[in-house]
Amino acid sequence: MESTSLSAENNALHQPVLLRTCIDLMAPAISRPIDSRATGIVIDCTLGMGGHSEGILTEFPDVTVVGIDRDPQAIELASKRLERFGERFHAVLTTYDDVDRVAAKYGDHGKVDAILMDLGVSSLQLDNAERGFSYSHEAPLDMRMNPTQGISAQELLNSVEVGELARILRVYGEEKFAMKIAQAIVRRRETKPLATTTELVELVRDALPAAAKRTGGNPAKRTFQAIRIAVNTELSVLEKAVPRALESLRVGGRLVIESYQSLEDRIVKDAFQRGLKSTTPAGLPMELDDHKPFLKALVRGAVKADDEELALNSRSASVRLRAVERVRTTPTHLFNPDYYRGDTL
Numbered sequence: 001m002e003s004t005s006l007s008a009e010n011n012a013l014h015q016p017v018l019l020r021t022c023i024d025l026m027a028p029a030i031s032r033p034i035d036s037r038a039t040g041i042v043i044d045c046t047l048g049m050g051g052h053s054e055g056i057l058t059e060f061p062d063v064t065v066v067g068i069d070r071d072p073q074a075i076e077l078a079s080k081r082l083e084r085f086g087e088r089f090h091a092v093l094t095t096y097d098d099v100d101r102v103a104a105k106y107g108d109h110g111k112v113d114a115i116l117m118d119l120g121v122s123s124l125q126l127d128n129a130e131r132g133f134s135y136s137h138e139a140p141l142d143m144r145m146n147p148t149q150g151i152s153a154q155e156l157l158n159s160v161e162v163g164e165l166a167r168i169l170r171v172y173g174e175e176k177f178a179m180k181i182a183q184a185i186v187r188r189r190e191t192k193p194l195a196t197t198t199e200l201v202e203l204v205r206d207a208l209p210a211a212a213k214r215t216g217g218n219p220a221k222r223t224f225q226a227i228r229i230a231v232n233t234e235l236s237v238l239e240k241a242v243p244r245a246l247e248s249l250r251v252g253g254r255l256v257i258e259s260y261q262s263l264e265d266r267i268v269k270d271a272f273q274r275g276l277k278s279t280t281p282a283g284l285p286m287e288l289d290d291h292k293p294f295l296k297a298l299v300r301g302a303v304k305a306d307d308e309e310l311a312l313n314s315r316s317a318s319v320r321l322r323a324v325e326r327v328r329t330t331p332t333h334l335f336n337p338d339y340y341r342g343d344t345l
């Protein structure tokens, strides 16, 4: 049984972003008897504190949710929070590019009815000072979503050569002063390697021209975002995950994705575009069957948070929600064996 204090603490930690919209968008795919099955299967690719999963399990008493997260702490806390749903909830500790393997294990003939992704970092990770995600708390520079895998922010900052550091800051952080900051990091580590979040914040502050520090909040914000994305290889995992998620849906199944920065949203938009457009070569008088769109857009462009949502949750300020339904099987000429692998978990 869920403890009251855990539930209260979770709710305070994380109010699921656009929960009602996510539920309404998935509802047609999961709320009716599906083929011969009485129950729907949903994969929540970003379980976090289990807020969205709890909403789905509560609203649809026949639905099963499989929650994926790469963070062992999220898996542990969300599993406690969702214990009361018994066999209707399963947690899987892995990265979400394994969504197809998870569907192969828990889906109906390998397919599921809806998939949700609420990308990025969780309030749990940001608020736990010792994880090193936040520029407002003194902590060792870690930033790994799974602290048992990969290299920490400290190892990255103290080993990567200056050109690659500048690229990370420019591309993942959209940081205008990427080279200046990268050079300052390399100069600094020649005497004493960077070890804490506070040291990184101070270094960025010193490296930036005064004019650049006057607006836009903490000047280290973009650097922290960039390092976090690099440490967790977030974009390459997402690039693989979106097509695999689409391929894991049954026809009629729905995928809802919430992104919080333009690089993620671009990957989602591009992957959806490939399925929303006909690929019949221009000039042909009729549409070829195998080239018809295999996705239908469920919202126009990207949904943003309205004032009510913003008042509920400041994190929703940057959200861009996109949602599609799979209306056909994937045309064979778009089939990429690397994206759509068949092995099981």
Ligand SMILES: C[S@@+](CC[C@H](N)C(=O)[O-])C[C@H]1O[C@@H](n2cnc3c(N)ncnc32)[C@H](O)[C@@H]1O
Binding pocket: 014, 015, 016, 017, 045, 046, 047, 048, 049, 050, 051, 052, 053, 068, 069, 070, 071, 074, 094, 095, 096, 097, 118, 119, 120, 121, 122, 123, 145, 234, 237, 238
């Ligand atoms: C914004 S939070 C999700 C919050 C959740 N929707 C809720 O309502 O509590 C994002 C979660 O996704 C996880 N995550 C980020 N990248 C991931 C990846 N590549 N694979 C699996 N989980 C990932 C993070 O560890 C974090 O717990």
